[in-house]
Amino acid sequence: MLCGVVGSGNLEILLNAGDLPNQCVVEIKTAARGFADTWQAVIGAFAAAHPAGGTRIAINDMGATPAVVSLRLAQALAEYQGGVQ
């Protein structure tokens, strides 16, 4: 499941089935350096708020804001789970 585009202030998320049902593995490639803490917080909040276990998430980011990242993550998971059902 792919959502988003690698455009200015945007990102793309590729979401696939992961290996472990209680784990969500996230790999991030980004143009913006020095935002590790922010990424940690956004991904942590996403994992706490959504049933994201059993997924592998790859992100290509072109400077998306935390709010955009959160929305795209929720969108990718919703579309993935909608497609699986």
Added chain:
Amino acid sequence: MNPSLASRHSWFEATARKRVAGLLDPGSFSEVLPPAESSPSPHLAKLDLPGAFDDGIVIGCGQLGKKPIFVAAQEGQFIGGAVGEIHGAKLVGLLKWAVREKPAAVLLLIDSGGVRLHEANAGLIAISEIMRAVLAARAAGVPVLALIGGSCGAFGGMGIVARLCSAILMSEEGRLALSGPEVIETVAGVEEFDSKDRALVWRVTGGKHRYLMGDCAMLVEDEISAFRAAATAFLADWQEPTPSVGLLRATQRQLEHRLTAYGAYRDGLQIWAELGVKNPESVPLLDRDSLVALKEGLPT
């Protein structure tokens, strides 16, 4: 909300994937090398820049009016739709596959500033391979249509590719040229071309100008459904001509005439007046149907 607004689907605003989905028969598209199987650009990775899983181009096959169609769509939001090595290889592969499979047509949804400068030589080679592959598909009897209506237009190498196609379908929002406005201004100075003057840019490169000049076969509304209807209608009447020296000579004569007649002009307004348009200033404000009627009324 106004229901007519809610039911509009702008080509200009849509992503490459949305354009493909709305252009072909619903649900018929099957992607070749989808994001999970494709590779991002190794060149961008070396520069520590994020790539896109599909390298900025969606390719595959589907149906248009139940006829088999191959399609490639560039994503203008990703580095201006620029052509890198993998991006180009996907497009070349699709065109070579078309030579073998002979679909009813290949549709190129161009939205690109040209070569991806980060990939320099690989991007330039990719463009030349695309050019050769378009001509090979056409020589095999497969029409190749360029659809132009995205924010990046069709510039640089992709402008050349567009002109090598069987025909171009374009919206007013689309642009087509070789060197882009910023490039001309950088190289030749703002006196030569002011790239900030958006109205001028469209009067020289935009869809209406290209339609009046005969560079695009059809001018369409900025609607995904309008591009679908135009491509369907065009293909219904089109037979790919056998390549011949005679056809090339005729095109060459037309281009020479154009250079003699308009080469000294600096603005679309001057050319439209020369073409016989009574009020050239009104052209940018005309809607699509009025412009098509205007062109049909021009002396030939």
